Amino acid sequence: MNPLDNIRIVLVGTLYSGNVGSACRAMANMGIRHLRLAAPNIQDKDWREGEKLAVHADDVLKNREEFATFEEAVEDCVAVVGTTARGGLFRQHVKAPRDLAPEILDLASKGPVAVVFGREDKGLLNEEVAQCTHLLRIPVDVGYTSINLAQAVLITAYEIFAASGSYVPPHEKSAAAPQGLKMVLTRNWETALTDIGFMSEKESEYMMQGVHRIFSRGVQTADDASIMLGIARQMLWSHRHGVPPDTPAGEGYKPFQ
Amino acid sequence: MNPLDNIRIVLVGTLYSGNVGSACRAMANMGIRHLRLAAPNIQDKDWREGEKLAVHADDVLKNREEFATFEEAVEDCVAVVGTTARGGLFRQHVKAPRDLAPEILDLASKGPVAVVFGREDKGLLNEEVAQCTHLLRIPVDVGYTSINLAQAVLITAYEIFAASGSYVPPHEKSAAAPQGLKMVLTRNWETALTDIGFMSEKESEYMMQGVHRIFSRGVQTADDASIMLGIARQMLWSHRHGVPPDTPAGEGYKPFQ
Numbered sequence: 247m248n249p250l251d252n253i254r255i256v257l258v259g260t261l262y263s264g265n266v267g268s269a270c271r272a273m274a275n276m277g278i279r280h281l282r283l284a285a286p287n288i289q290d291k292d293w294r295e296g297e298k299l300a301v302h303a304d305d306v307l308k309n310r311e312e313f314a315t316f317e318e319a320v321e322d323c324v325a326v327v328g329t330t331a332r333g334g335l336f337r338q339h340v341k342a343p344r345d346l347a348p349e350i351l352d353l354a355s356k357g358p359v360a361v362v363f364g365r366e367d368k369g370l371l372n373e374e375v376a377q378c379t380h381l382l383r384i385p386v387d388v389g390y391t392s393i394n395l396a397q398a399v400l401i402t403a404y405e406i407f408a409a410s411g412s413y414v415p416p417h418e419k420s421a422a423a424p425q426g427l428k429m430v431l432t433r434n435w436e437t438a439l440t441d442i443g444f445m446s447e448k449e450s451e452y453m454m455q456g457v458h459r460i461f462s463r464g465v466q467t468a469d470d471a472s473i474m475l476g477i478a479r480q481m482l483w484s485h486r487h488g489v490p491p492d493t494p495a496g497e498g499y500k501p502f503q
Numbered sequence: 504m505n506p507l508d509n510i511r512i513v514l515v516g517t518l519y520s521g522n523v524g525s526a527c528r529a530m531a532n533m534g535i536r537h538l539r540l541a542a543p544n545i546q547d548k549d550w551r552e553g554e555k556l557a558v559h560a561d562d563v564l565k566n567r568e569e570f571a572t573f574e575e576a577v578e579d580c581v582a583v584v585g586t587t588a589r590g591g592l593f594r595q596h597v598k599a600p601r602d603l604a605p606e607i608l609d610l611a612s613k614g615p616v617a618v619v620f621g622r623e624d625k626g627l628l629n630e631e632v633a634q635c636t637h638l639l640r641i642p643v644d645v646g647y648t649s650i651n652l653a654q655a656v657l658i659t660a661y662e663i664f665a666a667s668g669s670y671v672p673p674h675e676k677s678a679a680a681p682q683g684l685k686m687v688l689t690r691n692w693e694t695a696l697t698d699i700g701f702m703s704e705k706e707s708e709y710m711m712q713g714v715h716r717i718f719s720r721g722v723q724t725a726d727d728a729s730i731m732l733g734i735a736r737q738m739l740w741s742h743r744h745g746v747p748p749d750t751p752a753g754e755g756y757k758p759f760q
Contacts, residue, residue, distance in 0.1 A: 277644035
């Protein structure tokens, strides 16, 4: 099974349904779908804000499990990861989410793992922290350490998702341009630029150094090379044949701005 | 200067002030304080929601710069990083924020760098993407790709912040326990556990293997060792002296549950 399916996001004593809704959306973005509320203390009883903010992650919200206590919400979990903003004695072994994510996934391959977030106003209580098997602290700027509940859920879920390998980064589909193609490109541009009068044949060796420098950075794929070869071809063609007679004034030539 | 001070978060055509407010908070968490709005299209004209959600990052909100167009908002920037959820031709070179963050910081050491986020409903337009020098796509689960604007800002800012080295992960302050101390610990526990009748002297060699296995994983620092040594000492003391006479019934002994 996918270890992400064994992650349980546990929100303890949450006050605002909007934060629950935003957390649902953040979870769904990161492939995590099991939400638990422990002793929820929602002040806006109608859940309207929460439903609005969950947007299309409403299944995460609807399928949430509710528990009367923290203990019950984590009872079946093989590990309980608490998030804390505070340091202090016995919290020195907290880890950053990036460092802890691989271990969380490893544990999640063995059974349900609770990742626990405290109240908006005072986080997890000491007696709740004492029940955690692991602690995690999200890195924030010392100038502004108060992080929103749903945003804390997002960063933690994002790190677990990124570590899970579920995300395949986009990659360039066009093959890298081989050196031979690049040399053809340089020669064709040299011909074209001389032909259209951008530079004299005498200047060309020097001027082409500048062009080559730009191409060597910019032309990386076969698609890139094919575009630039096409431009050189068209430069030559348009120079030799002139502007087609029915081209409106100003259309045939657009200066760079 | 800190390159984070050269990051400009540019929100284009944003519709909801709440998203601007949440973005301010996410930025402040990650040490980024310069917000620009390009052609804002805020539907809730009074900014009440935005001010509420900015919480204590209201200086980021107040100091925002507003521009009539995308072009003006990025005019002074040495690089323009567009965020896009879509792939497609000419977007194959998009990078994940973790991969692009070091380059963003490198550019930000030379001048202002715009990191641009499009509209809630349709992102950046093609003509806006065409003006970007770099493109970035946030990794999300294929099952739910629609990410909230402020959460996209958060993840991008988080990756830039993490790559900037501004975050020093928490670290254990207590020194690692040396082997000699660990051996003293094992000996003292052996004495204590035999003394209180947990095991006979005959069983002790075998039983201590289990205890040692637990301690070798759990007792890692000098502080840990000192706590466990204290417990062994107290076990011996309490066994020899008994429960103090004024202890209420049930207080002297708490079975593990």
